[in-house]
Amino acid sequence: MAHPMVVPQSSKLSTKSVTTLHETEPGLGGYSTQDLYRELIGRFNEDPTRDGLLSTPSRVEKSMAFLTKGYTQNPTQILRGALFDVDYDEMVIVKDIEMYSLCEHHMLPFWGRVHVAYIPNGKVIGLSKIPRLIEVFSRRLQVQERVTRQIADAIQEAIEPRGVGVVIEARHMCMMMRGVEKQQSTTVTSAMVGCFREQPTRTEFLSLVRPSGNTNF
Numbered sequence: 001m002a003h004p005m006v007v008p009q010s011s012k013l014s015t016k017s018v019t020t021l022h023e024t025e026p027g028l029g030g031y032s033t034q035d036l037y038r039e040l041i042g043r044f045n046e047d048p049t050r051d052g053l054l055s056t057p058s059r060v061e062k063s064m065a066f067l068t069k070g071y072t073q074n075p076t077q078i079l080r081g082a083l084f085d086v087d088y089d090e091m092v093i094v095k096d097i098e099m100y101s102l103c104e105h106h107m108l109p110f111w112g113r114v115h116v117a118y119i120p121n122g123k124v125i126g127l128s129k130i131p132r133l134i135e136v137f138s139r140r141l142q143v144q145e146r147v148t149r150q151i152a153d154a155i156q157e158a159i160e161p162r163g164v165g166v167v168i169e170a171r172h173m174c175m176m177m178r179g180v181e182k183q184q185s186t187t188v189t190s191a192m193v194g195c196f197r198e199q200p201t202r203t204e205f206l207s208l209v210r211p212s213g214n215t216n217f
Contacts, residue, residue, distance in 0.1 A: 033061045067102055070139035075150075078133055079158035082126030089162070091201075093117040094130045095209045103174050104141035112170030112186070115209035118155055119162040119195060125155065144170055144189050152191035163194030165205045 031039075037057035041048040048057070095115040103110050114134050118125075137150045152166040167190045176183055195201045 034058055037061060066139075068140055070136045073136045073139075075133055075136045075154045076158060078136060079125055079129055079154065082129045083123050083159060084126070085122060086120060086124045087122075088120050088124065091117050091119050091205065091208075092124060093205070093208055094127060097131050097134055099134055099138045099147075099168065099170070101138040101140070101142045101144075101147065103172060104143060106174040106178070107141065108173040108177065110144065110170050110172040110174070110187075112168060114151070115165075115167045116151065116155070117165045117196070117205045117209070118159075119201070120159070121161050123159040123161075125159060130155075144168055144172075144187055148189040148191045152193050156193050161194065163192070163196040163201060165193070165196040165202065166191045167206070167209060 034057035037060050038048045041053055041056065046053060048054070093115065094117075095113075097114040097116070098111070099114045100109060100111045102108070116130050116134075133154055134151060137147045137154075140147075148166050148168050152164045155161065155164045167188065169186055169188050171186055175181075175185060192202060196205060
């Protein structure tokens with residue numbers, strides 16, 4: 001499902017780069033998403049009609065729809081589809097969950113690992129739902145700080161545990177490919193809710209997701 005895109009009033013698609021126009025997407029001035037990608041290719045001083053680029057607008061449209069599919073998914077429904085009453089009050093941790101997202105500032109990828117923990121208060125979440133929750137929020141235009149908080153808040157809202165802890169360690173192509181071009185830097189963010197704000201619980205969580213004992217998050 002394509003997301004709304006706006007063409008500035010002063011922008012006109014060239015007849016060279018646009019072969020078809022569609023009246024199917026409101027707010028686009030009658031231009032399809034593929035038309036916009038075709039125009040963009042032309043503005044790179046490339047020929048969008050040459051063999052290697054002819055199908056690129058279609059491929060990019062499908063790729064971006066997949067990379068931003070989180071906008072069409074409901075995190076609450078995903079979590080509430082697998083909640084179970086369990087008499088367990090110790091920490092539950094799912095760590096080293098792969099995450100891929102797009103930076104909202106440059107639309108370049110950032111990726112890394114997510115560690116999630118919570119202490120139940122009568123209910124637990126099906127383990128597979130936590131990676132799915134991460135997928136919902138990461139498959140959007142994001143900043144790492146926001147996605148970290150969104151994961152924690154969604155779990156807190158769904159099962160009202162005693163506390164939730166989320167840590168994300170990620171690398172950002174906007175720092176590696178452009179700008180400062182630093183290849184080894186890692187960005188670490190955390191969100192602590194409830195009892196995870198208390199030092200003993202926080203320390204236990206961080207020591208379990210980082211066995212080396214490095215808890216400087």
